[in-house]
Amino acid sequence: MESAPLHFPYAAGCLLTVEHLPVAGVAEILASTSRLEQMDAAERAAVLAGRTIALLFYESSTRTRTSFELAAKSLGATTTLVSDKSSSIEKGESLKDTGLTLRALGAEAIVLRHPSSGAPFLLARTTGLPVLNAGDGMHQHPTQALLDLRTMLSRLPGLGVDAAIHAKTLDGVTVVITGDIRHSRVARSNAMLLSRLGARVVLCGPPELLPDEALGMGAVELERDFDVALRQANVAMMLRIQKERLAGTTLDLGEYIARYQLSLERYRTVARAGTTVMHPGPIIRGLEITGEMADAPESVIEEQVTQGLAVRRAVLARALGVHV
């Protein structure tokens, strides 16, 4: 069989997939996240002063776009936002040409959100710029996995955000990811990243949303019974049901809610004490998670958003080759 050619045609500073990120790279990003967090605002604003970052969004986004933008601005960078709705993309300009245009206008890095899996690889190859993947199709959302990791570290007993990062950091931690795994870039990114740091990753959902091929990601387990999975969880990560992608499946939402919804009652009866509840958002209250559960003190959904801002500062500095 032919083996793939060994080459890495991507600029240093790219963050395309957590698969490219060695454990030491994760450690560096989290360390500079903490250092940036400790700086005062003026010191932070000098880190990327005079630098230019383009945000290229082909999909709607609240959290990711705003936090990348605020992160870049807090470091002193100039940002420009290009979205598919208000640009020449609507006239049919290709991703390559859009990237080349942004580069010609002085962008030194591009943050890309795109509905096509793999689009950030194309942009990175054709522009030669550092590209930060802000979510591509069903593939990856690397900064989400990093912010989820930092949120977990802040909550897990004996760890904390400055815990040493290595292949055993999360030994003994069971993370249960439940919901629409099939369509979820968040699930893929988290499963790959957390398992490499020693976590036991259990994926949970019905076959329509969690096909057996998910085992091909490597060190993950499948559990169809949510109660069985939840009972073992130190972290319960709930995912949105992507209703827009359910066409053609036979999923019954009522049945899904009965079997997989995380309600406060289920949490109290099944989960072990101290289990942290996470959700990458957007939440559909009353579907994968109840409102009461989302608002309960065990839920860290807002902290995830805050950690997103912190982690994205670090990956932006890294993209532009600034060591903090």
Next chain:
Amino acid sequence: MSDLLILNGRVVDPSSNVDDPRDVLLRDGRIAGVEKPGAFADLREAEVLDAKGCVVAPGFIDVHVHLREPGQGHKETIATGTRAAAAGGFTTVVAMPNTMPVNDSVDVLRWMLSPERNAVIHVLAMPAATVGSAGEEQTDFTALAEAGAVGFTDDGKPILQPNMMRAALMRAGELGLPISQHAEDPGLSHGAIMNHGAVAFRLGLRGYPGVAEYSIVERDINLVRDIVAKHPGIRPHLHVQHVSTGRALEAIRRAKSEGLHVTCEAAPHHFTLTDEAVGDYDTNAKMNPPLRAEEDRRAVIAALLDGTVDCIATDHAPHARWEKEVEFDRAPNGITGLETALGLALRMLHRENGLSLARVVSLMSTQPAQLIGLSDRGTLRVGADADVVAFDPAAEWTFRAAQSRSKSKNTPFDGAGMLGRVRVTICSGRIVHRG
């Protein structure tokens, strides 16, 4: 035309079970003699080609290529595509009808076959089985056959409606021509981007399950069986294109053992690569049917070894660089293949899997000639067309897409190792390529 003598070669002619040192004389576009070395020593006027170290074989025949004309000359023209074919040792190619306009009429067919296209080798064509390849109305098989059609296909799309497929098999069967089917149930492959499986899951790409292929293959075989049972006078010929799954091959194997006229082709990429070659979204590893899992790749090789597969066909599908340099899910399907077919077949089938040189030659010339009823090609018998390839079977080389004669360079084999290099390609007695 003067004589052309090919001396000192090892003649491999599966049509006559010859695999021996022989000299070959070509005269007036025909094979004029194949004799023991030295037999033509007194022919002093002839132009001489020294084929020392080379296999001399009937020119290769590819029953499945996309030459893109009319309508998409920015990807390939009949002139450039046939030059690429000649470089790969081919002397006959069969053009698919998914041109613009679709080759569904005698006018378009004549245009494609016209000498004005400047083809350097023989171009044949399989016109569309339905008007516009839309699946609704059968084309005029009789008129198209009279104008030179060697079969019918809606390639790129399957002939989906069972009634339409049944009628096509019957009408083509009456004319003694195959229906060449792209076996894919779009209801099962809808939105699919690459092979269904762990790699697709990891890459977040929608999977194309094997059942989309084999369900149509099994259905078509049932139609052939049904026609044979009800119409003893008709011998329908189903040809299954680029088979990529073990299950479809198993169905074809059983159909052959029943005595049904079912043939199939395998593409070099399907016996060389797996879905892992998609790597980080390499659109040059995207085609339809997609690269499959390792067990399917092995099943294709097993079917080549045991005779289930009748021929190697490239599905040469050129696309411009800008068309492929897009998001993976938006990229068009297809890769070029004419210049890498022999190098991959010898490397993967002959060296790695022990298939004899004669069997490789047969899969690339004698059998495809028989498949489309070309009695004067795929053979070095005296009187046959002087279509000959001489290749060095031991030459190891590296394919470079930039050096391809094709107008397009969309290949996953840029930089790949090849075994066997074409030294001379002769079509109708004329040298059309020297390598």
